[in-house]
Amino acid sequence: MANLYRDTGIVLRVQKLGEADRIITFLTQRHGKLRAVAKGVRRTSSKFGARLEPFCHVDVQFHPGRSLDIITQVQTLDAFGVGIVNDYQRYTAACAILETADRLTAEEGEPVVRLYLLVTGALRALAAAERDPSLLLDAFLMRAMAFAGWAPAVNECAKCGTPGPHRAFSVQAGGTCCPNCRPPGSASPSADTLTLLSALLHGQWGVVDEIPHLARRDASGLVAAHLQWHLERQLRSLPLVERKAKLDDG
Amino acid sequence: MYEGPVQDLIDELGRLPGVGPKSAQRIAFHLLATEPADIERLQHALQKVKEGVVFCDVCGNVSAETRCRICRDPKRDLSLVCVVEEPKDVQAIERTREFKGRYHVLGGALDPLSGVGPDQLRIRQLLNRIGTTTDGVDISEVIIATDPNTEGEATATYLVRMLRDFPGLTVTRLASGLPMGGDLEFADELTLGRALSGRRSM
Ligand SMILES: [Zn+2]
Ligand SMILES: [Zn+2]
Numbered sequence: 335m336a337n338l339y340r341d342t343g344i345v346l347r348v349q350k351l352g353e354a355d356r357i358i359t360f361l362t363q364r365h366g367k368l369r370a371v372a373k374g375v376r377r378t379s380s381k382f383g384a385r386l387e388p389f390c391h392v393d394v395q396f397h398p399g400r401s402l403d404i405i406t407q408v409q410t411l412d413a414f415g416v417g418i419v420n421d422y423q424r425y426t427a428a429c430a431i432l433e434t435a436d437r438l439t440a441e442e443g444e445p446v447v448r449l450y451l452l453v454t455g456a457l458r459a460l461a462a463a464e465r466d467p468s469l470l471l472d473a474f475l476m477r478a479m480a481f482a483g484w485a486p487a488v489n490e491c492a493k494c495g496t497p498g499p500h501r502a503f504s505v506q507a508g509g510t511c512c513p514n515c516r517p518p519g520s521a522s523p524s525a526d527t528l529t530l531l532s533a534l535l536h537g538q539w540g541v542v543d544e545i546p547h548l549a550r551r552d553a554s555g556l557v558a559a560h561l562q563w564h565l566e567r568q569l570r571s572l573p574l575v576e577r578k579a580k581l582d583d584g
Numbered sequence: 585m586y587e588g589p590v591q592d593l594i595d596e597l598g599r600l601p602g603v604g605p606k607s608a609q610r611i612a613f614h615l616l617a618t619e620p621a622d623i624e625r626l627q628h629a630l631q632k633v634k635e636g637v638v639f640c641d642v643c644g645n646v647s648a649e650t651r652c653r654i655c656r657d658p659k660r661d662l663s664l665v666c667v668v669e670e671p672k673d674v675q676a677i678e679r680t681r682e683f684k685g686r687y688h689v690l691g692g693a694l695d696p697l698s699g700v701g702p703d704q705l706r707i708r709q710l711l712n713r714i715g716t717t718t719d720g721v722d723i724s725e726v727i728i729a730t731d732p733n734t735e736g737e738a739t740a741t742y743l744v745r746m747l748r749d750f751p752g753l754t755v756t757r758l759a760s761g762l763p764m765g766g767d768l769e770f771a772d773e774l775t776l777g778r779a780l781s782g783r784r785s786m
Contacts, residue, residue: 347697352602376767387734388697419737422694422745429696571696 337398341365342411344453345390346436350376358386358405359436360394361453366446367439370396370403382408389415389428389457412454417461423576424460427467430571431456431474437565438482449481468577469542469550472557473534479561480535484508486560488532491515499528503556505563527552551577590616642718644689644706646671654678654686661685662721667710667743668729669693669736673768677729682780685727688713693735694742702742710743714750725754727783731768732758756783 343360346367351357354376360368375382385392385408395407418428435453439446456474460467479485487509490497500510502520510528511520526549533541534553558572585591590612597608615623639645640652647653654660654674664685668674674687690705702708714723728743730736740757747755758780 350602352604352607389734415734415737419734420741422738422742425694425738425741426696433697570699574696574699574701 414457414461427471476535663724
Protein backbone atom coordinates (compact mmCIF):
# COMPACT_ATOMS: atom_id res chain seq x y z
CA MET A 335 0.00 0.00 0.00
CA ALA A 336 1.28 3.40 -0.92
CA ASN A 337 2.13 6.09 1.56
CA LEU A 338 1.90 4.01 4.72
CA TYR A 339 4.36 5.29 7.27
CA ARG A 340 5.59 4.23 10.71
CA ASP A 341 6.88 5.99 13.79
CA THR A 342 7.27 5.41 17.50
CA GLY A 343 5.40 7.63 19.93
CA ILE A 344 3.92 8.25 23.33
CA VAL A 345 0.12 8.52 23.60
CA LEU A 346 -0.51 12.02 25.00
CA ARG A 347 -4.26 12.32 24.74
CA VAL A 348 -7.31 10.28 23.82
CA GLN A 349 -10.60 11.80 22.65
CA LYS A 350 -13.88 10.10 21.76
CA LEU A 351 -15.01 10.31 18.17
CA GLY A 352 -18.47 9.18 17.16
CA GLU A 353 -19.80 5.89 18.51
CA ALA A 354 -16.70 3.77 18.95
CA ASP A 355 -13.69 5.58 17.48
CA ARG A 356 -11.04 7.69 19.14
CA ILE A 357 -8.69 10.46 18.11
CA ILE A 358 -5.22 9.73 19.52
CA THR A 359 -2.63 12.47 20.00
CA PHE A 360 0.93 11.11 19.88
CA LEU A 361 4.27 12.69 20.61
CA THR A 362 6.30 10.90 17.96
CA GLN A 363 10.01 10.58 17.46
CA ARG A 364 10.18 11.75 13.84
CA HIS A 365 6.86 13.50 13.08
CA GLY A 366 6.49 15.65 16.20
CA LYS A 367 2.98 15.87 17.61
CA LEU A 368 0.56 13.85 15.52
CA ARG A 369 -3.20 13.32 15.71
CA ALA A 370 -4.70 10.20 14.14
CA VAL A 371 -7.92 8.19 14.20
CA ALA A 372 -8.20 4.75 15.84
CA LYS A 373 -11.29 2.98 14.54
CA GLY A 374 -13.47 0.80 16.77
CA VAL A 375 -11.18 0.97 19.80
CA ARG A 376 -13.88 1.66 22.40
CA ARG A 377 -15.47 -1.74 21.86
CA THR A 378 -13.94 -4.06 24.44
CA SER A 379 -13.30 -6.58 21.65
CA SER A 380 -10.79 -4.25 20.01
CA LYS A 381 -7.21 -5.49 19.98
CA PHE A 382 -5.97 -1.90 19.59
CA GLY A 383 -7.70 -0.32 22.54
CA ALA A 384 -5.38 -1.23 25.38
CA ARG A 385 -2.33 -0.16 23.37
CA LEU A 386 -3.66 3.32 22.65
CA GLU A 387 -4.21 4.53 26.20
CA PRO A 388 -2.38 7.53 27.72
CA PHE A 389 1.28 6.79 28.69
CA CYS A 390 1.59 3.95 26.15
CA HIS A 391 4.87 3.91 24.22
CA VAL A 392 4.06 2.34 20.87
CA ASP A 393 5.27 1.59 17.38
CA VAL A 394 2.48 2.74 15.05
CA GLN A 395 1.69 2.39 11.38
CA PHE A 396 -0.41 5.15 9.81
CA HIS A 397 -2.42 5.37 6.62
CA PRO A 398 -2.85 8.90 5.29
CA GLY A 399 -6.49 10.02 5.51
CA ARG A 400 -8.36 12.99 4.10
CA SER A 401 -8.23 15.12 7.25
CA LEU A 402 -6.64 12.89 9.91
CA ASP A 403 -4.47 9.86 9.28
CA ILE A 404 -5.77 6.42 10.23
CA ILE A 405 -3.96 4.05 12.59
CA THR A 406 -3.57 0.66 10.94
CA GLN A 407 -1.17 -1.21 13.25
CA VAL A 408 0.03 -0.78 16.81
CA GLN A 409 2.77 -2.57 18.71
CA THR A 410 3.56 -1.91 22.33
CA LEU A 411 7.13 -0.89 23.13
CA ASP A 412 6.57 -0.01 26.79
CA ALA A 413 3.30 -0.29 28.71
CA PHE A 414 4.25 2.54 31.09
CA GLY A 415 0.60 2.88 32.16
CA VAL A 416 0.70 -0.38 34.10
CA GLY A 417 3.27 0.95 36.60
CA ILE A 418 1.67 4.39 36.67
CA VAL A 419 -2.04 3.80 37.30
CA ASN A 420 -1.44 1.60 40.35
CA ASP A 421 -0.26 4.62 42.35
CA TYR A 422 -2.32 7.80 42.42
CA GLN A 423 0.64 10.10 43.05
CA ARG A 424 2.52 8.65 40.07
CA TYR A 425 -0.64 8.92 37.94
CA THR A 426 -1.17 12.62 38.64
CA ALA A 427 2.54 13.42 38.04
CA ALA A 428 2.46 11.47 34.76
CA CYS A 429 -0.66 13.36 33.64
CA ALA A 430 1.14 16.68 34.24
CA ILE A 431 4.05 15.41 32.11
CA LEU A 432 1.72 14.55 29.21
CA GLU A 433 -0.16 17.86 29.39
CA THR A 434 3.09 19.86 29.51
CA ALA A 435 4.48 17.98 26.50
CA ASP A 436 1.21 18.58 24.64
CA ARG A 437 1.28 22.32 25.41
CA LEU A 438 4.95 22.80 24.49
CA THR A 439 4.53 21.35 21.00
CA ALA A 440 2.78 22.93 18.04
CA GLU A 441 0.39 20.96 15.85
CA GLU A 442 1.94 18.37 13.61
CA GLY A 443 5.09 18.11 11.67
CA GLU A 444 8.03 19.68 13.43
CA PRO A 445 10.24 16.98 14.98
CA VAL A 446 10.87 17.36 18.71
CA VAL A 447 13.26 14.49 19.40
CA ARG A 448 14.65 15.98 22.60
CA LEU A 449 11.23 16.42 24.17
CA TYR A 450 10.22 12.94 23.03
CA LEU A 451 13.27 11.50 24.81
CA LEU A 452 12.56 13.58 27.92
CA VAL A 453 8.94 12.37 28.12
CA THR A 454 9.89 8.74 27.50
CA GLY A 455 12.63 8.89 30.14
CA ALA A 456 10.38 10.55 32.72
CA LEU A 457 7.52 8.05 32.22
CA ARG A 458 9.98 5.15 32.36
CA ALA A 459 11.36 6.37 35.70
CA LEU A 460 7.84 7.00 37.07
CA ALA A 461 6.57 3.57 36.01
CA ALA A 462 9.60 1.93 37.62
CA ALA A 463 8.83 3.80 40.89
CA GLU A 464 12.51 4.80 41.03
CA ARG A 465 12.06 8.04 42.99
CA ASP A 466 9.57 10.41 44.58
CA PRO A 467 7.11 11.10 41.70
CA SER A 468 7.05 14.77 42.65
CA LEU A 469 10.84 15.06 42.12
CA LEU A 470 10.68 13.21 38.81
CA LEU A 471 7.96 15.61 37.66
CA ASP A 472 9.94 18.70 38.67
CA ALA A 473 13.08 17.38 36.96
CA PHE A 474 11.02 16.82 33.80
CA LEU A 475 9.44 20.29 33.99
CA MET A 476 12.83 22.00 34.44
CA ARG A 477 14.27 20.20 31.42
CA ALA A 478 11.11 20.67 29.35
CA MET A 479 11.33 24.42 30.04
CA ALA A 480 15.00 24.31 28.96
CA PHE A 481 13.85 22.58 25.76
CA ALA A 482 11.36 25.43 25.21
CA GLY A 483 14.15 27.94 25.82
CA TRP A 484 12.90 29.46 29.07
CA ALA A 485 14.21 27.37 31.96
CA PRO A 486 14.61 29.58 35.03
CA ALA A 487 18.14 30.86 35.62
CA VAL A 488 19.46 29.22 38.81
CA ASN A 489 23.24 29.59 38.65
CA GLU A 490 23.53 33.17 37.35
CA CYS A 491 21.58 36.42 37.30
CA ALA A 492 18.65 36.13 34.88
CA LYS A 493 19.08 39.76 33.80
CA CYS A 494 22.82 40.57 33.62
CA GLY A 495 24.35 37.09 33.75
CA THR A 496 26.59 37.74 36.76
CA PRO A 497 27.57 34.31 38.12
CA GLY A 498 25.77 33.36 41.33
CA PRO A 499 24.63 31.92 43.56
CA HIS A 500 22.07 34.71 44.07
CA ARG A 501 19.37 34.62 46.72
CA ALA A 502 16.54 36.52 45.01
CA PHE A 503 14.18 34.67 42.63
CA SER A 504 11.70 36.37 40.33
CA VAL A 505 9.47 34.49 37.90
CA GLN A 506 8.91 37.67 35.85
CA ALA A 507 12.67 38.33 35.61
CA GLY A 508 13.34 34.69 34.59
CA GLY A 509 14.93 33.17 37.70
CA THR A 510 17.57 34.17 40.23
CA CYS A 511 18.70 37.82 40.24
CA CYS A 512 21.81 39.60 41.54
CA PRO A 513 21.35 42.35 44.19
CA ASN A 514 21.52 45.06 41.44
CA CYS A 515 18.87 43.55 39.15
CA ARG A 516 16.55 42.17 41.82
CA PRO A 517 12.97 43.38 41.09
CA PRO A 518 10.84 44.44 44.07
CA GLY A 519 8.72 41.61 45.43
CA SER A 520 11.22 38.88 44.51
CA ALA A 521 11.04 35.64 46.49
CA SER A 522 13.97 34.59 48.68
CA PRO A 523 14.17 30.81 48.44
CA SER A 524 16.73 28.97 50.57
CA ALA A 525 20.14 28.04 49.15
CA ASP A 526 19.04 24.38 49.32
CA THR A 527 16.01 25.11 47.14
CA LEU A 528 18.14 26.75 44.43
CA THR A 529 20.74 23.96 44.57
CA LEU A 530 17.89 21.47 44.19
CA LEU A 531 16.51 23.30 41.11
CA SER A 532 19.96 23.31 39.52
CA ALA A 533 20.51 19.61 40.29
CA LEU A 534 17.08 18.71 38.85
CA LEU A 535 17.82 20.69 35.67
CA HIS A 536 21.15 18.94 35.18
CA GLY A 537 20.03 15.49 36.29
CA GLN A 538 22.48 15.35 39.20
CA TRP A 539 20.54 12.80 41.25
CA GLY A 540 23.44 12.30 43.68
CA VAL A 541 23.15 15.99 44.63
CA VAL A 542 19.34 15.82 44.77
CA ASP A 543 19.49 12.97 47.28
CA GLU A 544 21.78 14.99 49.60
CA ILE A 545 19.43 17.98 49.88
CA PRO A 546 17.06 18.11 52.89
CA HIS A 547 13.50 17.15 51.88
CA LEU A 548 12.21 20.44 53.24
CA ALA A 549 13.49 22.20 50.08
CA ARG A 550 11.33 20.03 47.79
CA ARG A 551 8.05 21.79 48.42
CA ASP A 552 9.54 25.27 47.75
CA ALA A 553 11.29 24.01 44.61
CA SER A 554 8.01 22.54 43.31
CA GLY A 555 6.29 25.86 43.94
CA LEU A 556 8.92 27.82 41.98
CA VAL A 557 8.89 25.34 39.09
CA ALA A 558 5.09 25.49 38.85
CA ALA A 559 5.01 29.31 39.06
CA HIS A 560 7.69 29.63 36.38
CA LEU A 561 5.91 27.17 34.07
CA GLN A 562 2.48 28.80 34.46
CA TRP A 563 3.96 32.27 33.85
CA HIS A 564 5.19 31.17 30.40
CA LEU A 565 2.13 29.18 29.31
CA GLU A 566 -0.86 31.15 28.03
CA ARG A 567 -3.48 28.97 29.66
CA GLN A 568 -3.09 27.28 33.05
CA LEU A 569 -2.33 23.57 33.05
CA ARG A 570 -5.37 21.62 34.23
CA SER A 571 -3.45 18.74 35.74
CA LEU A 572 -0.73 20.57 37.67
CA PRO A 573 -2.95 21.71 40.60
CA LEU A 574 -4.24 18.12 40.86
CA VAL A 575 -0.78 16.57 41.30
CA GLU A 576 -0.40 14.87 44.66
CA ARG A 577 2.72 16.42 46.12
CA LYS A 578 3.06 14.79 49.49
CA ALA A 579 6.08 12.52 49.66
CA LYS A 580 5.47 9.04 50.99
CA LEU A 581 6.17 8.63 54.70
CA ASP A 582 8.76 5.91 54.23
CA ASP A 583 10.51 8.21 51.75
CA GLY A 584 11.73 10.49 54.47
CA MET B 585 -23.54 26.81 5.73
CA TYR B 586 -27.33 26.92 5.57
CA GLU B 587 -29.52 29.90 6.38
CA GLY B 588 -31.22 30.74 9.68
CA PRO B 589 -33.02 28.10 11.77
CA VAL B 590 -31.64 25.07 9.91
CA GLN B 591 -28.03 26.12 10.55
CA ASP B 592 -28.90 26.95 14.17
CA LEU B 593 -30.25 23.43 14.62
CA ILE B 594 -27.17 21.89 12.95
CA ASP B 595 -24.92 23.92 15.26
CA GLU B 596 -26.85 22.82 18.37
CA LEU B 597 -26.86 19.15 17.34
CA GLY B 598 -23.15 19.37 16.53
CA ARG B 599 -22.44 20.18 20.17
CA LEU B 600 -23.77 16.78 21.30
CA PRO B 601 -21.20 14.10 22.16
CA GLY B 602 -20.44 11.79 19.27
CA VAL B 603 -22.25 13.93 16.68
CA GLY B 604 -19.96 15.22 13.95
CA PRO B 605 -20.91 17.95 11.47
CA LYS B 606 -22.13 15.38 8.92
CA SER B 607 -24.36 13.55 11.41
CA ALA B 608 -25.72 16.89 12.68
CA GLN B 609 -26.72 17.80 9.15
CA ARG B 610 -28.36 14.40 8.58
CA ILE B 611 -30.35 14.63 11.82
CA ALA B 612 -31.42 18.21 11.10
CA PHE B 613 -32.84 17.31 7.69
CA HIS B 614 -34.48 14.22 9.11
CA LEU B 615 -36.25 16.38 11.70
CA LEU B 616 -37.27 18.84 8.99
CA ALA B 617 -39.12 16.02 7.21
CA THR B 618 -40.71 14.59 10.39
CA GLU B 619 -44.45 14.76 11.27
CA PRO B 620 -45.31 17.66 13.65
CA ALA B 621 -46.69 15.22 16.26
CA ASP B 622 -43.37 13.38 16.44
CA ILE B 623 -41.49 16.65 16.81
CA GLU B 624 -43.81 17.60 19.67
CA ARG B 625 -43.04 14.35 21.50
CA LEU B 626 -39.31 15.00 21.13
CA GLN B 627 -39.75 18.57 22.30
CA HIS B 628 -41.67 17.34 25.34
CA ALA B 629 -38.99 14.76 26.20
CA LEU B 630 -36.24 17.37 25.95
CA GLN B 631 -38.12 19.74 28.24
CA LYS B 632 -38.80 16.99 30.79
CA VAL B 633 -35.21 15.78 30.96
CA LYS B 634 -34.05 18.78 32.96
CA GLU B 635 -37.25 19.39 34.94
CA GLY B 636 -38.26 15.81 35.68
CA VAL B 637 -34.96 14.06 36.38
CA VAL B 638 -33.29 14.22 39.77
CA PHE B 639 -30.29 12.38 41.15
CA CYS B 640 -30.91 9.65 43.72
CA ASP B 641 -30.07 10.80 47.28
CA VAL B 642 -28.42 7.48 48.05
CA CYS B 643 -26.51 6.41 44.94
CA GLY B 644 -26.41 9.45 42.64
CA ASN B 645 -28.04 7.60 39.74
CA VAL B 646 -30.55 9.44 37.55
CA SER B 647 -34.01 8.95 38.98
CA ALA B 648 -37.61 10.19 38.80
CA GLU B 649 -37.85 10.47 42.60
CA THR B 650 -35.50 11.37 45.45
CA ARG B 651 -34.63 7.67 45.68
CA CYS B 652 -34.12 5.65 42.52
CA ARG B 653 -35.95 2.41 41.71
CA ILE B 654 -32.96 0.29 42.80
CA CYS B 655 -32.45 2.03 46.15
CA ARG B 656 -36.21 1.69 46.87
CA ASP B 657 -36.21 -2.06 46.17
CA PRO B 658 -36.46 -3.98 49.50
CA LYS B 659 -35.08 -7.16 47.92
CA ARG B 660 -31.67 -5.57 47.29
CA ASP B 661 -28.68 -6.54 49.46
CA LEU B 662 -27.87 -3.30 51.28
CA SER B 663 -24.46 -4.52 52.48
CA LEU B 664 -23.14 -4.61 48.90
CA VAL B 665 -22.25 -1.49 46.88
CA CYS B 666 -21.03 -1.42 43.29
CA VAL B 667 -19.15 1.76 42.34
CA VAL B 668 -19.49 2.86 38.70
CA GLU B 669 -18.56 5.95 36.70
CA GLU B 670 -21.85 6.78 34.94
CA PRO B 671 -25.58 5.95 35.06
CA LYS B 672 -25.15 4.02 31.79
CA ASP B 673 -22.83 1.62 33.63
CA VAL B 674 -25.63 0.86 36.11
CA GLN B 675 -27.79 -0.16 33.15
CA ALA B 676 -25.00 -2.35 31.75
CA ILE B 677 -24.54 -4.23 35.04
CA GLU B 678 -28.30 -4.53 35.66
CA ARG B 679 -28.64 -6.28 32.31
CA THR B 680 -26.35 -9.08 33.55
CA ARG B 681 -28.75 -9.87 36.47
CA GLU B 682 -25.65 -10.97 38.43
CA PHE B 683 -25.65 -8.17 40.95
CA LYS B 684 -28.15 -7.89 43.82
CA GLY B 685 -26.71 -4.96 45.77
CA ARG B 686 -26.95 -1.21 45.35
CA TYR B 687 -24.83 1.20 43.31
CA HIS B 688 -22.78 4.33 43.76
CA VAL B 689 -22.43 6.56 40.70
CA LEU B 690 -19.25 8.68 40.78
CA GLY B 691 -20.16 10.94 37.87
CA GLY B 692 -16.96 10.19 35.93
CA ALA B 693 -13.37 9.08 36.50
CA LEU B 694 -10.29 10.79 37.94
CA ASP B 695 -8.85 12.53 34.89
CA PRO B 696 -6.33 15.29 35.69
CA LEU B 697 -5.86 15.99 31.96
CA SER B 698 -9.50 17.14 31.88
CA GLY B 699 -9.24 18.88 35.25
CA VAL B 700 -11.18 16.18 37.11
CA GLY B 701 -9.81 15.44 40.60
CA PRO B 702 -11.37 13.74 43.65
CA ASP B 703 -13.42 16.85 44.55
CA GLN B 704 -15.17 16.84 41.18
CA LEU B 705 -16.57 13.32 41.71
CA ARG B 706 -19.00 11.87 44.29
CA ILE B 707 -16.16 10.31 46.30
CA ARG B 708 -16.82 12.11 49.58
CA GLN B 709 -20.45 10.95 49.39
CA LEU B 710 -19.22 7.36 48.96
CA LEU B 711 -16.98 7.59 52.05
CA ASN B 712 -19.85 9.10 54.07
CA ARG B 713 -22.14 6.35 52.88
CA ILE B 714 -19.76 3.60 53.98
CA GLY B 715 -19.21 5.22 57.36
CA THR B 716 -22.92 5.36 58.22
CA THR B 717 -25.57 2.71 58.75
CA THR B 718 -28.35 3.04 56.14
CA ASP B 719 -31.76 1.43 56.66
CA GLY B 720 -30.27 -0.55 59.55
CA VAL B 721 -27.51 -2.20 57.51
CA ASP B 722 -23.76 -1.53 57.31
CA ILE B 723 -21.96 -1.76 53.99
CA SER B 724 -19.54 -4.71 54.13
CA GLU B 725 -18.37 -4.99 50.53
CA VAL B 726 -17.55 -2.44 47.84
CA ILE B 727 -17.12 -3.64 44.25
CA ILE B 728 -15.20 -1.18 42.10
CA ALA B 729 -16.53 -1.32 38.54
CA THR B 730 -14.87 1.66 36.90
CA ASP B 731 -14.07 1.43 33.18
CA PRO B 732 -11.20 -0.90 32.24
CA ASN B 733 -9.11 1.97 30.88
CA THR B 734 -6.37 4.24 32.24
CA GLU B 735 -8.64 6.73 34.03
CA GLY B 736 -10.85 3.95 35.38
CA GLU B 737 -7.87 2.01 36.73
CA ALA B 738 -6.39 5.12 38.36
CA THR B 739 -9.77 5.85 39.95
CA ALA B 740 -9.87 2.30 41.33
CA THR B 741 -6.35 2.76 42.74
CA TYR B 742 -7.42 5.96 44.49
CA LEU B 743 -10.63 4.42 45.88
CA VAL B 744 -8.78 1.39 47.23
CA ARG B 745 -6.40 3.69 49.09
CA MET B 746 -9.31 5.65 50.58
CA LEU B 747 -11.30 2.53 51.50
CA ARG B 748 -8.64 0.23 52.92
CA ASP B 749 -8.79 1.77 56.40
CA PHE B 750 -12.49 1.03 56.97
CA PRO B 751 -12.53 -1.88 59.45
CA GLY B 752 -14.24 -5.04 58.17
CA LEU B 753 -14.82 -3.67 54.67
CA THR B 754 -14.02 -5.91 51.69
CA VAL B 755 -13.00 -4.09 48.53
CA THR B 756 -13.07 -5.93 45.20
CA ARG B 757 -12.46 -4.97 41.59
CA LEU B 758 -14.13 -6.40 38.49
CA ALA B 759 -12.00 -9.31 37.33
CA SER B 760 -10.43 -10.44 34.06
CA GLY B 761 -12.43 -10.80 30.90
CA LEU B 762 -12.57 -7.05 30.45
CA PRO B 763 -9.78 -5.98 28.13
CA MET B 764 -8.02 -2.73 28.97
CA GLY B 765 -8.87 0.28 26.87
CA GLY B 766 -12.57 -0.35 26.42
CA ASP B 767 -15.71 1.30 27.73
CA LEU B 768 -17.73 -0.75 30.21
CA GLU B 769 -20.92 -0.05 28.25
CA PHE B 770 -19.56 -1.89 25.20
CA ALA B 771 -18.73 -5.09 27.09
CA ASP B 772 -21.07 -7.92 26.19
CA GLU B 773 -23.26 -9.27 29.01
CA LEU B 774 -21.46 -12.60 29.18
CA THR B 775 -18.05 -10.99 29.66
CA LEU B 776 -19.37 -8.47 32.14
CA GLY B 777 -21.23 -11.17 34.10
CA ARG B 778 -18.13 -13.33 34.29
CA ALA B 779 -16.08 -10.34 35.38
CA LEU B 780 -18.55 -9.69 38.20
CA SER B 781 -18.59 -13.23 39.55
CA GLY B 782 -14.78 -13.51 39.33
CA ARG B 783 -14.00 -10.16 40.96
CA ARG B 784 -10.82 -10.05 43.02
CA SER B 785 -10.09 -8.65 46.44
CA MET B 786 -7.87 -5.58 46.61
ZN1 LIG C 1 22.07 41.16 37.56
ZN1 LIG D 1 -30.26 5.11 44.10
